[in-house]
Amino acid sequence: MRKFKRLFAGILAIGVLICGFTGCSQENETVDLKNVQLTEAQIEEVSKNTHEDLTSAKFSGTAYAGLNNQDIFLKAYGYTDKSKDKALDENYVYQLGSVSKIFTGLAVMKLNNQGKLEMSDTLDKYFPEYDNKEYSKIKIENLLDMTAGFDSYTDYLSDNTDFLNKIDKMVSKNPNNPKISDEILNFILSNGTENQVGDYSYSHSCYYILGKIIEKVANKPYFDYIEENIIEPLGLEKTSCLNNKGNKSGYNETHKKWRSQKDFPVLNNPYVMYSSMGIQSNAEDLAKLCNGILCNKIVENTDCIGKIKNTSSNYNYGFYINGNTIYSEGATTLHSGYVYINTEYFEKIVLLSNHTGIKDFDETAKNVYNKLNSKINGIIINLIEN
Numbered sequence: 001m002r003k004f005k006r007l008f009a010g011i012l013a014i015g016v017l018i019c020g021f022t023g024c025s026q027e028n029e030t031v032d033l034k035n036v037q038l039t040e041a042q043i044e045e046v047s048k049n050t051h052e053d054l055t056s057a058k059f060s061g062t063a064y065a066g067l068n069n070q071d072i073f074l075k076a077y078g079y080t081d082k083s084k085d086k087a088l089d090e091n092y093v094y095q096l097g098s099v100s101k102i103f104t105g106l107a108v109m110k111l112n113n114q115g116k117l118e119m120s121d122t123l124d125k126y127f128p129e130y131d132n133k134e135y136s137k138i139k140i141e142n143l144l145d146m147t148a149g150f151d152s153y154t155d156y157l158s159d160n161t162d163f164l165n166k167i168d169k170m171v172s173k174n175p176n177n178p179k180i181s182d183e184i185l186n187f188i189l190s191n192g193t194e195n196q197v198g199d200y201s202y203s204h205s206c207y208y209i210l211g212k213i214i215e216k217v218a219n220k221p222y223f224d225y226i227e228e229n230i231i232e233p234l235g236l237e238k239t240s241c242l243n244n245k246g247n248k249s250g251y252n253e254t255h256k257k258w259r260s261q262k263d264f265p266v267l268n269n270p271y272v273m274y275s276s277m278g279i280q281s282n283a284e285d286l287a288k289l290c291n292g293i294l295c296n297k298i299v300e301n302t303d304c305i306g307k308i309k310n311t312s313s314n315y316n317y318g319f320y321i322n323g324n325t326i327y328s329e330g331a332t333t334l335h336s337g338y339v340y341i342n343t344e345y346f347e348k349i350v351l352l353s354n355h356t357g358i359k360d361f362d363e364t365a366k367n368v369y370n371k372l373n374s375k376i377n378g379i380i381i382n383l384i385e386n
Helices: 002-022 041-054 096-115 140-145 153-159 159-173 178-193 204-218 220-236 270-277 283-293 304-309 361-385
Strands: 061-067 071-079 249-252 256-262 279-281 319-322 325-331 334-343 347-353
Touching: 041 061, 041 071, 041 361, 061 096, 061 283, 061 361, 071 283, 096 140, 096 204, 096 220, 096 270, 096 279, 096 283, 096 325, 096 334, 140 178, 140 204, 153 159, 153 178, 153 204, 159 178, 159 249, 178 204, 204 220, 204 270, 204 334, 220 270, 220 283, 279 283, 283 304, 283 334, 283 347, 304 325, 334 361
Parallel strands: none
Antiparallel strands: 061 071, 061 347, 249 256, 319 325, 325 334, 334 347
16 A cells, blocks of 8 residues: 555646646635535536446445535445455444554644643653663654654564564453553563654554553543544544454455454454554544544644644654645555545545455545546636636
8 A cells, every 4th residue: 555655646746737727826715625515416427437436446345535514425345255245335344554543643632732741742751661762852743753763563573473472372361451552562662763763764663652652641541532532522433443352354355365353363453453553443434533633623722734734754643744635544454444635625535445455446546536636626617717
């Protein structure tokens, strides 16, 4: 899914060219982009085109597209497992992988707004027991924008047999043991940084550490805080932490086989995935989350988009940033996900799939975006000309 970064840089450039042609400039400020609406006929046409794109790509999952307060498209494709006995529907819940980082970022933003932590707080303030001089330099803002210098703890799990065996034994003995997360945090902080502090380097460890800071500041478990302060206020009925009760399946395109949670007990454990990758949800709930961000419903009296974009990095608060585009992507052993927001139009696109390693996933996202974006620009042209 790394191709998303290159792909949407190109899409954004196309959008800029279109805006230049249609007059999205200071001299046309009377056009309120945040109140642009599609007609029923336009919605029908976009839906038809989107359906054709998803069908031709043999997409398996749920797709959503929305504009401002309009829901343009919501439809599920494919089956829940290899038996093909049950079709996917719009309520199906997916593992979000790194899209979960949005929830962690918003929790930090909320605690900062309440004066309970500062972006300039350093690691040694929260973890004084670790004797590492670098931790007096690493700030919360470095964790948020991936400039803290940590490698991903998931790489440690892959490369360090002793560490993996220890976590595997803990999960096998009691998968609901919160001390699993303490063990992983200790491993991260004991090993220290691998990269220069201040330089961007994507790392799951950064958001894992943020989860523990949230627990310390809020004085409650991470998942409880997310439930009470983001999930419940926004009415996200299908969103929760990963759990060990179900046995969801996913098809791996690379290995051409279906796999289940039971095949990967460690990498499907809530305390292993935790604040970096440990949330599950559906497309409709993620659309509500996007609305909450765009309309500042999560953090009181705070410009969420402004906070997200306020970084020298290309990543912040769980989102990649490219001009008016912010997006988040994620993958687990079973599922893939993508959330896109155009902060100028308040355009939202969510693609969630129970397939991983999808060859046409990025092309599908591009087509969904281009169809909706072209319709929006068509409306703007009409508004200006009339």
